[in-house]
Amino acid sequence: MKSISTMMMKGGSGKTTLIRVLASAALAKNMKVHLIDMDTDPQASDWPERFRTAPWGNLEKPEWPSDKLTVAGPPTTIEELYEIIAQKEGEGCDLFLIDTRPGAHQDTEDLILATDLVLIPTRPEQADFKKAEQTVEWFAAIVDTLENAADAPQMRTVLTAVQSKMMAVLTGDLDISALNPRDREVLDAIASLPHASTIIPYSKYWIEIAAWGPLSIAADAAAAQSSGKLTARNMRDQIAAAEALLDELLATVPEPEEA
Ligand SMILES: Nc1ncnc2c1ncn2[C@@H]1O[C@H](COP(=O)(O)OP(=O)(O)O)[C@@H](O)[C@H]1O
Numbered sequence: 001m002k003s004i005s006t007m008m009m010k011g012g013s014g015k016t017t018l019i020r021v022l023a024s025a026a027l028a029k030n031m032k033v034h035l036i037d038m039d040t041d042p043q044a045s046d047w048p049e050r051f052r053t054a055p056w057g058n059l060e061k062p063e064w065p066s067d068k069l070t071v072a073g074p075p076t077t078i079e080e081l082y083e084i085i086a087q088k089e090g091e092g093c094d095l096f097l098i099d100t101r102p103g104a105h106q107d108t109e110d111l112i113l114a115t116d117l118v119l120i121p122t123r124p125e126q127a128d129f130k131k132a133e134q135t136v137e138w139f140a141a142i143v144d145t146l147e148n149a150a151d152a153p154q155m156r157t158v159l160t161a162v163q164s165k166m167m168a169v170l171t172g173d174l175d176i177s178a179l180n181p182r183d184r185e186v187l188d189a190i191a192s193l194p195h196a197s198t199i200i201p202y203s204k205y206w207i208e209i210a211a212w213g214p215l216s217i218a219a220d221a222a223a224a225q226s227s228g229k230l231t232a233r234n235m236r237d238q239i240a241a242a243e244a245l246l247d248e249l250l251a252t253v254p255e256p257e258e259a
């Protein structure tokens, strides 16, 4: 089992969405996932319930895949978190995800240290980027408190909600001169941070992810219905990008040494 957490001093930067993108990708790869939601906002903490109550128009909604994806609220202590991690690993869980709350909290510091990889999501915009840089510094300060630096999790910034023009520049399809100077400055700043090279595009499917549930399940359900073929195809484009991101991120986590 590998574990991933998010941290970001600023709210609305895409933490919860990023965690759901990764859960969607993991289910597409037939992995078993457990998600811990530390967000105190009840709007955010109830993905299965939001999915169950969301209208799906003329598409038929499947059951929540509770054998593959379990979601739980915050543990009361950090000791309890370590117990849950051990328990889930014992149950054959492949991926353990923790969505933290915004801001610089002590509990976030403890949580991220329990995981293998820490993600700092950021939109390619000045305001987010400054906060991402500060969050990278915050991460470094936490690692500095460790007795053994080898115990530190890996860390990556992840660009999310990237609009098509910047996407085209990042993929090399469009020259950087097509961007305005402010966006070019953001791109330079991105390059200087330890970022994942896979990017999450701006997509209505990620905006609506609470309602769709894990997107791979939604895509399968849509594909099985004649009125859902196009939706399924569009969803699968997003899932392909999400899987590429998950593959890249999991590869940053060293395999545990053989006993
Ligand atoms: N890849 C994306 N494409 C489109 N909208 C996004 C994307 N990622 C995040 N958003 C939107 O940005 C807002 C904040 O995202 P959220 O994941 O809730 O941030 P956080 O958990 O950091 O507060 C939400 O409205 C969400 O739908």
Ligand SMILES: [Mg+2]
Residues within 6 Å of the ligand: 015, 016, 017, 039, 044, 100
């Ligand atoms: Mg959130």
